[in-house]
Amino acid sequence: MFEIIEMSEDVKKLLENSNRGRVHSIYKNTINISLDERLIAIHPNNIIKSPMSLRMKSGEVDLESLDLKIGDSVEIYRDLLKLGKYIFGFRNAEEWNPSLWHIDIDFKEKNVKQYQFIKKMLEASIDEGNLKKIVLSLIENQPIEIREDDFFSVKVYSALEGFKLAVEKRDIDKSLNSLFSILGLGIGLTPSGDDFIMGLMSVLLVSKRSSSFIEELLSAIKERLKESLDKTTFLSSELYFYAVEDKYSSIFLDIFDGIKKENKDNLFKSIQVLLAMGHSSGTDTLCGIVFAMNLIDKAIKK
Numbered sequence: 170m171f172e173i174i175e176m177s178e179d180v181k182k183l184l185e186n187s188n189r190g191r192v193h194s195i196y197k198n199t200i201n202i203s204l205d206e207r208l209i210a211i212h213p214n215n216i217i218k219s220p221m222s223l224r225m226k227s228g229e230v231d232l233e234s235l236d237l238k239i240g241d242s243v244e245i246y247r248d249l250l251k252l253g254k255y256i257f258g259f260r261n262a263e264e265w266n267p268s269l270w271h272i273d274i275d276f277k278e279k280n281v282k283q284y285q286f287i288k289k290m291l292e293a294s295i296d297e298g299n300l301k302k303i304v305l306s307l308i309e310n311q312p313i314e315i316r317e318d319d320f321f322s323v324k325v326y327s328a329l330e331g332f333k334l335a336v337e338k339r340d341i342d343k344s345l346n347s348l349f350s351i352l353g354l355g356i357g358l359t360p361s362g363d364d365f366i367m368g369l370m371s372v373l374l375v376s377k378r379s380s381s382f383i384e385e386l387l388s389a390i391k392e393r394l395k396e397s398l399d400k401t402t403f404l405s406s407e408l409y410f411y412a413v414e415d416k417y418s419s420i421f422l423d424i425f426d427g428i429k430k431e432n433k434d435n436l437f438k439s440i441q442v443l444l445a446m447g448h449s450s451g452t453d454t455l456c457g458i459v460f461a462m463n464l465i466d467k468a469i470k471k
Contacts, residue, residue: 170258171226171227172226172227172257172258172261173259174224174225174226174261175214175218175223175224175264175265176223176224176259176263176264176265177219177221177265177267178265179221179416180221181264183207183209184204184245184250184259187245188245189242189243189244189245190202190203190242190243191203191240191241191243192237192241192242193239193403194403195232195233195235195237195238195239196232196233197232197233198212198213198215198216198230199211199212199216199232200232200237201404202243202250207221208404209221209222211223211225212224212225213227213228213230213232214226214228215229217418217419217420217442218265218418218419219267219418220267220408220411220417221407221408221411223257223262235252235255236253236255237252237255241253265419267411267416267417267422268415269374269375269415269416269417269425272374272375272422272426273375273376273378273429274376274379276376276379276465276466281466283427283431284462284463287428287436287440287455288308288463290441290444290455291452291459292305294444294452296444296449296452298361298449298453299319300361300365301453301456303325303329307330308459321355321361324351324354325351325354325361328348328351329351329460330347331347332344332347332348333464335347339382341386344386344389345389345390345393348366348390351365351366352400352401353400353401353402355453357448358402358404359404359405359408359447359450361449363401363402363408364453364456365454365457365460366457367409367412367457368453368455368459368460369457369458369461370390370412371412371458371461372457372458373386373461373465374387374415375425379465380465383465391412394409394412394413395413420439420442420443423435423439423442424436424439424443424458
């Protein structure tokens with residue numbers, strides 16, 4: 170039997186109200202299970218936990234090697250899941266709350282040093298993708314060369330420049346139109362555009378009490394997202410579903426806790442973990458965080 174040691178409160182509620190599901194998809198580090206219209210994800214404990222996570226005690230398990238296939242039935246009991254011949258027990262699993270609602274950060278002078286620190290970590294990251302280059306160029310108001318045939322970069326630059334200008338003018342509609350033009354843009358289970366938006370939204374959420382405009386902008390983004398969940402990948406859609414409810418992966422809680430408490434060591438470790446996430450997902454997410462922090466400091470607070 171595989172032991173589950175941790176799950177989100179949301180997953181716990183889903184399991185309590187379900188008795189059967191299906192294997193949705195299988196990867197080396199994750200088994201996604203479909204329960205009605207929601208997904209839950211089983212993964213080893215060396216993977217960052219999300220609102221849809223059931224975290225295993227084991228740290229190194231090749232889940233693709235299990236004798237399972239997409240569509241297999243999943244039986245749900247009081248304290249275990251049965252996937253084919255495999256049992257995943259969660260009797261002693263701890264619950265965690267993925268909400269960021271309780272975190273309140275006013276990005277004023279005391280957080281300038283944290284912003285500069287995070288920005289330098291982004292600059293020093295090994296990922297040299299075009300999203301990172303575009304974000305840094307817009308933050309520094311420096312020109313950047315983009316080939317006309319580079320569809321991704323042209324699209325991203327236009328979107329982020331348009332979003333920045335619209336926010337500075339307090340134009341919610343134009344802000345949304347620009348930002349949502351990169352929804353689902355990119356490759357992978359969570360495209361670069363989605364990772365960026367997720368990072369940006371998280372900053373707006375934890376700073377919402379410092380400005381009525383930030384709160385209004387975040388609310389508008391959430392409403393547009395509710396109507397747009399079918400316009401991106403299944404995994405991004407699921408993570409957006411929780412983000413609309415102010416629930417994020419644990420790494421966001423760690424990063425903002427480091428900023429709030431001005432704990433540079435913990436902040437450094439948390440960002441390192443984020444940057445190691447996926448092929449470019451961590452860097453793309455950090456791009457959204459840095460872009461939003463800069464925007465709040467230079468535009469929204471004025």
